[in-house]
Amino acid sequence: xxxxxxxxxxxxxxVSLGWTPPAENEVELVPVPGGTFEMGSESNSPNEKPAHxxxxxGFRMGRTEVTVGQWKEFVAATGYRSEAERGDGSHVxxxxxxxxxQGVSWANPGYALDDLQPVTCVSWNxxxxxxxxxxxxTGRNYRLPTEAEWEYCCRxxxxxxxxxxxxxxxxxxxQSAQPVGLKEKNALGLHDMLGGxxxxxxxxxxxxxxxxxxxxxxxxxxxxRMARGGGWLSAAEYLRASIRVGAPPDLRAxxxxxxxxxx
Numbered sequence: 002x003x004x005x006x007x008x009x010x011x012x013x014x015x016v017s018l019g020w021t022p023p024a025e026n027e028v029e030l031v032p033v034p035g036g037t038f039e040m041g042s043e044s045n046s047p048n049e050k051p052a053h054x055x056x057x058x059g060f061r062m063g064r065t066e067v068t069v070g071q072w073k074e075f076v077a078a079t080g081y082r083s084e085a086e087r088g089d090g091s092h093v094x095x096x097x098x099x100x101x102x103q104g105v106s107w108a109n110p111g112y113a114l115d116d117l118q119p120v121t122c123v124s125w126n127x128x129x130x131x132x133x134x135x136x137x138x139t140g141r142n143y144r145l146p147t148e149a150e151w152e153y154c155c156r157x158x159x160x161x162x163x164x165x166x167x168x169x170x171x172x173x174x175x176q177s178a179q180p181v182g183l184k185e186k187n188a189l190g191l192h193d194m195l196g197g198x199x200x201x202x203x204x205x206x207x208x209x210x211x212x213x214x215x216x217x218x219x220x221x222x223x224x225x226r227m228a229r230g231g232g233w234l235s236a237a238e239y240l241r242a243s244i245r246v247g248a249p250p251d252l253r254a255x256x257x258x259x260x261x262x263x264x
Contacts, residue, residue: 026074028135028143028261030061031190033154040152041209042243049243054213057153062146063260065181065192066200067131070116072107072123075131078138083107084124085253091122092254094234099254110255112177119178119198119258125226125250128201128259135261145203146262148245149217151229155195155242157188164237168196174233178256195240198258199228206247225249232256 040055075081085091085106092099093111105111107122123131128145135143146154164170167187169179174196182192204219204227219227225247231240234256248257 026068026071028067028071029064030261030263031064033057033060033062033150033189035059036153036158038153038156038158040149040243042241045241045243046245048208048245048247051209051211053209053211055149055153055217056213056215057149058216060146060150061263062150062154062189062191063262064186064190066119066198066258066260068116068181069107069114069118069120072120072131073116075134079130079134081127081130081134083122083127083253084251085122088251092252094255105255106253110178115180117180117182119181119193121178121198121255121258122253123258124253125201125248127253132261141263143261143263145201145259147216147218148202148204148227148229149214150262151194151200151202151260152242154189154191155187155230157191157194159188164195164240168193168231168240169233170196170231170235170237170240171233172237176233178233178258195230195242196235197230197233198256199232199235199246199254200230201257201259202227202229223247228257 035058037056039052041052042049043052083106090101090103091105093102093105107120110121132143165173167185184193186192187194205223206225206227207220228246228248231244
């Protein structure tokens with residue numbers, strides 16, 4: 002099947018699910034009203050404890066993860082080469098563990114590439130270059146979400162439904178990233194908050210406090226940035242709102258991407 006026909010079929014599928022495509026390569030943001038929620042978990046990994054009360058102010062969150070097509074526009078406009086392309090590739094899963102593989106990048110992730118897939122193999126540092134370019138192009142104030150904003154949006158005021166209905170994971174992804182927006186949206190109108198790709202957040206890695214907080218932004222410094230949500234290589238049980246991992250800001254992997262937010 003020709004790529005143009007495949008893209009048209011994917012777009013038709015998205016529309017049938019109630020998704021309205023934005024202008025070509027536009028980053029679509031959804032208004033998120035402020036509110037209070039319980040962040041973290043008492044029953045999972047130690048770095049998800051303690052559960053604590055957090056209030057976030059209103060902001061905007063990307064309806065989907067940043068796509069390959071949106072990243073291509075950035076590369077075409079700037080000639081930017083990602084850290085994977087300039088360095089020694091990206092992490093892939095060898096069946097037992099992640100290992101770095103030369104030549105693996107957003108343009109060559111090891112599976113067939115489509116513009117509607119979430120971009121992968123981009124480091125936290127790479128995301129900052131994209132944000133800088135996009136803000137200069139649009140005059141807006143895009144950024145990565147904080148961990149608190151991300152988890153608030155993921156929870157969306159209600160527990161998740163069937164994980165398979167809302168997220169791509171190891172058992173249903175066909176071993177590759179899938180186009181954004183095909184799974185059910187949550188109560189805020191956001192797609193793929195769980196699964197698809199791990200999503201970089203703005204925060205440095207740090208332990209939670211049990212105290213109530215308003216718009217926490219994490220530690221002032223650190224050695225690792227946070228990623229949330231699980232990805233297409235994750236087992237379904239790891240797709241939960243509270244899961245969090247820290248990674249060096251130059252790390253890149255075939256199941257790691259990002260989503261944008263704005264004040």
